[in-house]
Amino acid sequence: MTPSTSLYGFPKPQKVPKEISSSNTLAFTSTLTPLISTAQKTSSGRPRPSKNRPNIFKTQKKTSNERNVQDVQNGSRYISNENKNVKRQKIEAVDEAILHRSKRKLEAKAKIYAQMKRGEIPENVETLVDFDQKWAEHQDAGSDSDLGAMSDDGQESLIEYEDEFGRARKGTRAEIEKIERQRKVALLSTEELGRMSARPAVPSKINYGDTVQSMAFSLDEPVAAKMEELAAKRDRSLTPPEMRHYEADKEVRTKGVGFYQFSKDEAVREEEMKALEKERLETQKRRKEREDKKKQRLIEIEERRKAIQEKRAIKQADSFLNNLDNELNALEPSK
Incomplete structure (x- = not known):
């Protein structure tokens, strides 16, 4: 098979050049021209900012007219x-x-x-910032820097002290001195504020409600002397309390058999009490006599019982001896 023939032996057709019409040429030209123009304008790099852009750091100082x-x-x-x-x-x-x-x-x-x-804030106002404490701490910061530092070996002695609430605490000598200085500074600042304040401070001890005030006012010396003289002359004997007794008619309940209603008159009541006391003594006396008689009777009964037992024992012994003698006499003739 030659190159000029095809697969089946047929000759290949010869290539005939095509004729390009004018209409196709014009269409191609019109399409290519805008593409070429746009390709020249565009670029692949990043667009640069304009040089005429104002800079906020390069503003010039305005003159007086411009400011007006x-x-x-x-x-x-x-x-x-x-x-x-x-x-x-x-x-x-x-x-x-x-x-x-x-x-x-x-x-x-x-x-x-x-x-x-x-500086007129009272002490009981709970402010968020304690300015006096801050000032005291600032003053003590420089002086306590060397005292608050521990020694090289770290073995500083601890001292027991009592804090403001009465609790037992332990701390170093420098810490105790610092606490004492803070207390003194707080006390001095409070006194200074009280002196400098235009408004008087609120009293700390005020009694509210029904409170007995024995020393609410002070008397003059002559009046106090007269009152002491009158107090010395008065009768210091104890006043007897009011006589109050049980009143059965005010209590609604069933009384017992031995209940006794006393009179409301004091004289009659005293007589009734004396009569009851006499009856009680008489009852106790008779009860004692009866108990003595009972004890004496028990003693007599015990003595009679012992005598009867002795007589019975003697009688039994005599009967035993008699029986023994009879038996012995009966055995002798048989021998």
Whole structure:
């Protein structure tokens, strides 16, 4: 098979060049021209920023005229904003109660700040920051730096002390001295605030409610002397208490057989009590006599019993001897 023939032996057809029409040429030209123009304009690199972009770090200082112009512009803008706000407030009304409450809270805060500036805060107010303590710690920081450091071997002696709450604690000598200094500084600062304050401090000991105050007022010396003289002349004998007795008619219950109703008259009551006491003594006397008679009778009975036993024993012994004698006599003739 030759190159000029095909697989089946047929000759290959010869290639005939195609004729390009004018319409196809114009269409190709119109399509290629915009592609070439766009390819020249675009680039594959990153776009660079413009050199005319303003830099905030390279702004020049404004002159006085420029500042005046800027102030006028800002003022006109502020006035326009105020007008807008006024219109907005007219549209959206605010509750008067909320405004009044906010105003009162701000006034209370302003008073507290003014008192803090003047140093008129009482001691019982729980503020978030203790300025006196901070000042004392700042003063003691420099002087206690060498005292608070431990020795090289770390074996500093511990001393037992009592804190402000009465509890037993242990600490070094430097710590104890620091605590004592803090107490003194706090006491001095409190006294200084009390002297410098325009408003007097709140008393710490105030009695509220029904409280008996024996030393609420002080008497003058002559009045006190007269009262002592009258107290010395008065009768110091003990006043007898009021006689109060049991009243059976005020208690609703069934009384026992041995219940006795005393009279409400004191004289009659005394006589009744004496009669009862006499009857009691007589009863005890008769009871004792009866018990003595009973004991004496028991003794007599015991003596009679012993005598009867002795007689019985003698009688039994005599009968035994008689029987023995009879038996012996009966055995003798048989022998």
